[in-house]
Amino acid sequence: MKVSLDSVEWKEFKISGIFEIVNSKPYHKTSLQKGFTPYITRTSFNNGLECCVKSDGLKINPRNTISLGAENADFFYQELEYITGNKMYYLKNKNINRYTGLFLVKMLQSSIKNCGFGYGKGLTGTRLKNRALLLPVDSKGDPHWQFMEDYMKTIEQKYIEDILNYYNKKLLDNLMTGGDTSCSNLSFRDKSIFIEDGLMKIALENLKLEDVEWREFKISDVFEIYTGALINQNEMQQGKFPRITATDLNNGIAFFTDDLKHKNFRTLENFISISFLGSVFYHKSKVSLDMKIHGIKIKNKELNYNIALFLIPLIKKFAFKYSYGYQLSTSVLKGQKLLLPIDSKGDPHWRFMEDYMRAIEKEHLEKITAYYNAKLNESNRRSGGFDLVEYKKFIQNQKQLENVKWKEFAIGEIFEIKATLSGIDKNKLNGKKGNYPYITRSDKTNGIDDFIDKQNGYKSNEANVITIGLDTQTAFYQNSIFYTGQNIQILKNDQLNKYNAFFIIVELKKFMEKFNWGGNGATLARLKRGKILLPIDPKGNPNWQFMESYIKDLELKKLKNIKDYYQKKLYKYKNIS
Template sequence: MNLDVKKWTFFQVKDVLNIQNGKGITTEEIEENAGNFAVVQSGEENNGVLGKIDLDYCKSKGYTYTEKSCLTVARSGSAGFVSFQKNGCVVGDSAKILLLPDEVAKTEIYLFLHSILTANRFKYDYGRKVTESKYMNDYIALPALVNGRKKVPDFEFMENYIKSLHYKPLTTKNRPENALPLNIEKWGEFLLSDIFKCSTTTLSIKDELLEGNTPFISRTALNNGCDGYVEVEAKFITKGNCISIGAEGIYAFYQKEDFATGNKIYTLRNEKLNQYVALFICAVLNHEVYRYSYGRARILSKLQNEYIKLPINHKGEPDFEFMENYIKSLPYGDRV
C-alpha cells in the first residue's frame, strides 16, 4: 500500500483521541507496592515505563489508569514523547493517556498514530510543556474518507497499511518452560568495582565528526545507546566487548564492536564477559536505574561503589557460566 500524503486531511487531535491527565506517583510508591502494571512517566527510556506497580493500589489512590491499549504522551522532561502501551498503564503527573474510541481501538491504528504524533514532537522542544489544550487542539494530517458531507479519519486504511508492512516474524526453538530457574534468594552481593574494571572513555564531539562506520555511543537510552555512526581517529576509539553506561542516560548496554563515545560514558570490563553474560548483567543493572532518576547521575565514582546481586558458584564467586546458560535458555536466547 502506498502513502499519498498529499491527499491526506488535517484533523485536530481531539477529533481522533481522548486524553486523560496523570496524577503524581513516586518511585517510593512503586517500590513499596510492586506489581505487574506499567507506570509511565515522562522519560524515553524503556518505552516511558518507570516501573511496575500493583493495579489495586492505583485504583485505591484514584490514579489515572487504563487497562486497555493506549498511547501516552510525556507532558514535561521528554515533552511530546509518545509511547504505545499494549496492556494499558497508569500515568504519573508528567504524562497523559491518549485513547481511541472503542470501536477503532486496534493495535495497528495506535501504531499508525504513534508515528504521526511522534513526527509532531518537535513542537515541544526547548522546554515547551505539553498542555491538554495545546496538544488536543493541534492539527495532524491523516488518511481520510468522505462520510456524508464531511471527511473523517480513514481508520480502516491505517489498520490495513500497518498490516501490509513486510516483516518476517522472529522465531525461536526455546520453550518458556525450559528456561533455567532463577533462585534470587541464593544470589551473592558484590561491589561492582570488585568484579569489573570501571573506566572512563575518550570524549569525541559528534557534531565535529563526519559520517562513517564506527558506532557513536552517547547518553541516549535508545538504540543500545548508539547515536549514529562516525569516522574517527584510532586514538578516540574504545574497544568493544564491554558494557557501556552513560551518566545521565544511566542505562547499561553491551557493546560488541569498537566504538566512539560522547561525554560521560563509562565502561565495565571483565575477561569472562561475552554477549550472553553482558545481557544478564545489563538486565540486573537496569533494574536499579530508578535510583538515579531526577538528576542523580550514575557517575564513575558511584558506579565503582555500587553493589550488584548476581548468581554465585560453589566458591561464592559470580557464576558467569550460569548467566550465559540462562540467557541461552530463554525464548529467543538461541537467536542472540
Template sequence: MAKLKLMDREWASFFIGGENGIFNIEATKSGIDKNKLKTAKDGKTPYITRSETDNGINLFVPDEQMRKYKKDDGNVITIGLDTQTVFYQKNSFWTGQNIQILKNDNLNYWVAMFLIPLLKIQMEKFSWGGNGATLGRLNRTQIMLPINLDYQPDWQFMEDYIKQKEEEKIKQLIDYYTQQATDILIQTASITDREWKAFPFNEIFEEIQRGKRLTKSNQIEGDIPYISSSATQNGVDNFISNEKNIRKFENCLTIANSGSVGATFFHHYQFIASDHVTELKLERPNKYVYLFLASIIKKLEKKYSFNREINDKRIQREKILLPINDNAEPDWQFMEDFIRQLEKNKTETILKYYNTMVNNEKSARGGVAHLLKDYKWSAFKISDICEIFSGVRLTKQDMNEGETPFIGASDSNNGVTAFINNHNASVDSDVLGVNYNGSVVENFYHPYQALFSDDVKRLRIQDYQGKYAYLFLKTAILKQKKKYQYGYKFNAARMAKQKVILPANHLNQPDWERMEIYMQRLELQKITQYIKILHSTKSRILINN
C-alpha cells in the same frame, strides 16, 4: 493484497480533539501519586507515568486502590502533559499525574501504530512547564491523515498499512533469526543426531588457491564480479572486465584472508578473485554442501584479525568439524539434505534440530547449564588475561558530527553517546569497553570501529578473539559492580588487579572456547523463543485480516 503506499492516498487535516476532532480527549480518571499507590509483588495492572520508556509503564500494581480513584479503560492512546510522551495502552491501567487519554471508536493496535508517529511530530512543539500538552492545546492541534471517499479518516487503510508493514518486518526478522540459529547449530556441532569429526582443509577441498592482486587503478569497468575481503554483498567489491593477470573461479567458496578475515561466501557464478581471498573448491561441487560449509568456516573469524591474516600455510592446517557417516567420512548427503530442508521450511527445520538437541541434553546432562555445571572455575586477574588500553578525552565542543560511534561512560545504547567524525588514538574494534567512571563497571562489546572516551577502558582478550568470549567476560566483570561506586572509581590500577571467576581448562587457563559454546547455546535458546513469538504474531495478523 497489492502493496499499500502512503503517496497513493489523498490526505486531509483534522483536529486532534474538540467538537470536530478525531479523538475524545479527557484527563486521566486516576492520577495517583506513586507514594499513595498500593503495591504488591504480584501486581498485574500497569501504572502509567510520563516516562519516555517502557510504553510509559513505571510498574505493575494490584487492582485494589483507594475508592476515590478510577481505573482507565484500555484501547486508548496516552499523552504525558509535560514530557509529551505518546503510547498505546491495550489494557486497563492506573496512571500518575498529568496524563491525557485519547479515545476513538475506530482505534485498535494497528490504527494506533499509524497515528502515534504523527502525534509525536505535533508534540515536538510543546515543552516542559508552561507550554505542555494541555487539553486546550491538544484540541487546537491538527494532524494530516489519509482520507476515504467521504473525506473522513480512512481507518481501514491505516490498519491495513501497518499490518502490511508488520508482516514485512516479521518476515525479515524470521529470516535473520533462522540464519543466526542455523550458523550456531552448525558451528557448535549442535545437530546431535550426528557424530562430528575434525578435518583439515586440505582433506576437504580439492583446490585451495589464492586470488591475484589487482589494484583499483588497474581495474577495468565491466560485468564480472570482483571478490575481495568485504564482509557484505557476498564479498563483491566491484564489477570489472579484466582478462590479463587475473584469476577466475566459479562454483566454489571464497574465504577472506585479510580485512574481514574469515568472511566466507558461495559463488555459483564466474568471478575474479583478489589476493585478499582464497578459493576453496570441492571435488564434487554442490551448492547445498557449500552453504553448509560456509556457516562452519565463518567460525574462523574469531581466530584472526586485521593484524593476523589467514596466510596460505595457516589455511592448509586449519581444521573444521563436520558431521560424519558410518565410515567416519564427511557426510555430504546429510549436509545437502539439511540445507534443502532449510530452503523448504527454515523455522520447522531449526526447531526440529533444536528440540532434539535440548531433549538429548535434558535427558543426559540437564540442558544448556550442563556445559558449565561440573566445570572447573578459577580466579584470573584482568591484567593476566586482557590487554588494557585507555580512551582519549574528547569534549562535546570538540566533537564533529559523523558516523563513527563514540563510546562514553553510559549504561545504555551499548555505551554509544554520539556519532562523530573525529580521529584519535582510541580508535578500536573487537574490544570490551569498560566504564571506570560514570556508570562504573558497566561494559559493552564493540565489534565495530569506534572511538572511546577517557572514562572508558578498552579490554582486548590476549591470544583469543570472539564475540561470545567477550559477552561471557562482560557478565563476569559486571559481577564486580557492587564493589565500585561513583566515589570509588574502577581505575586502571584497580581494573588490572581485579579478579574475575571464569571456567578454566586443564592448563588452568581461561577456557574461552567452552565459554563461547555456552553463550552461543544461550543465544540459540533465545532465538528459538523469538522465532516462535514472531510466528505467533504473524498468525495473529493473518487472523485479523
C-alpha cells in the same frame, strides 16, 4: 489484499477535533510499590514503561489510549490500563486499537518532527490540541480507521516474515558451523517449587527400580483428612497467612490474608493439600484452606519435607483425573488407594521414603538449581514446570563445562579499565536527537537513556567495550561508539566481542553483588582489584574462544524458540486471509 499509502486520500485534522486530550494524574515512583499495573513515564524507551506497580486506590488511565510525555515529546500506544508519572497526557478516541494506535503514533511523531519540542520546550496539552495531523480519509472525509488498521496488519505480517527469514538464516549459519541444535522448553515457576517439582519427577522415575516391597493403602487408613471452607473474600484483609485455593500455580497460594475470627477460617500446617481439581502441594507453615481444599496428615507420625516430596507424585497419580465436572470430594478421597513401600511389619516404610528423597536431593539439588538458572537467564516466560527429558539433556551438556578448567583473574589483569571520556550530565546535552547511544547508570535497555547527536566539546567512547555503572553496579556490552552520563567505567580488551562479553558480564555481576549505592560502589580501584572466575586455555589464559562458543550455543536455543513463535503467528495470519 495489498494496502498502499498511495491508495487513499489524505487530509489535515485539528488534533483536538479527533482526540480527547487528558492531563494524566501524576504519581511519584518513590510512593509506589511493585505490582502489575504499567507505570508510564517520560522515558523514550520501552514504550514509556518505567516499571509495574500496585494501583489500588489510584486513578487508572484507560486502555487503548496514546500516552504523551510533555518534556520528551514521545507518543506511545498503551494496550493496557496504566498510571503515569509527572507531566504526562493521554489521547483518547473510541476507534483506537492496537493497529490504529500504532499508525497514529507514527503520524503524531511525524507531525512534530523538527518543531523543537523536548526538554526546555515541552509539548503540553495546550500546545498539542491546536496542531494539525495528516490522516487518510474515507469517502465521507472522516479519518479512515479501517484503512489504518489494515495497513498496520500488512506491516506486521511483512515484519513477521522478515524476522522468520532473519532467524532461519541465523539458524542455518549456526548449523553450518556445527552449533548445538537441541531445543529447550524454557518455561519455569517459582524457584523453590520448580526444584521440588524436579526432585519429585526424578524420584518417581527411579522408584520402580528400587528393590523394596510395596502395598496398597486406603487414604483414610494412613492419613487424617481435613477440609477447608468458604469465606467471602471481602471479609479477609491482607496479612501473613497464605490462602490455598484450587490452582496449579504458586504452591496453591492465591493471596495472603490476616488471621480471621470466623468459624470457616480453617488453618493447618505441615501437611499436603489436595484440591478438588487434583492439585497437590506440601505446606510446612500455617496456611488457610479455601472451600474444597483437602489437607492430609500422617496418622501418629510427623510429616516432613522429604516424606512429602516422596508422597506427592504418588498422590498425583490418582488426583490428576479430577476436574470441575468430576470433583474430588472428601468421601471420594477417603477411599482412594495409594501404593507405598512397606517395612518388615507391612506398614508404610516412612524411613525409606525419607532417606530416598534425601539421597535424590543430595545428588540433584545443585544440578537442578543450575538448570533452573539457565532457563531463567534465557528469559522465556511460557507456562510450565520441570521437564525431566530436557533436564537429562542439560546434565549431558553440562559435561562441556565440567571438562573446562577455571582460574581466578584480577579484572585489572584482563582489562584496561578507565573512566568514561565524556561523562555528560543530561541537562548539558545539546538537545538534538541522533544515532549515538547516551549510556547512563540505568539497569534497563542496555544502559541507554537516549540517542543523541554529536556533542561538541565532549569525546565519545569507542565501541566493543563493557560499561560499568559506578553506583548501580550495572554491566553492559556496547557495540557502537557512544557517550555517557556521570560515573561510568569502561573495560577494554582486544579479544572482546559480543559473545564472550555476555559470558564475562555474568561473572562481573556476581563480583559486584557486594557493592551498593553510595560510598560502596564499583569504583575504578575496586574494579581493578576485583577477581572473577573464567575458563582457561592450555596456557592458563582466559579461554576467549570457549566463552564465545558457549554463548553462541545458548543463542541458538533462543533463536529456535523465537522462530517457532513467529512461525505460529504467521500461520495464524495466513489462515485468516
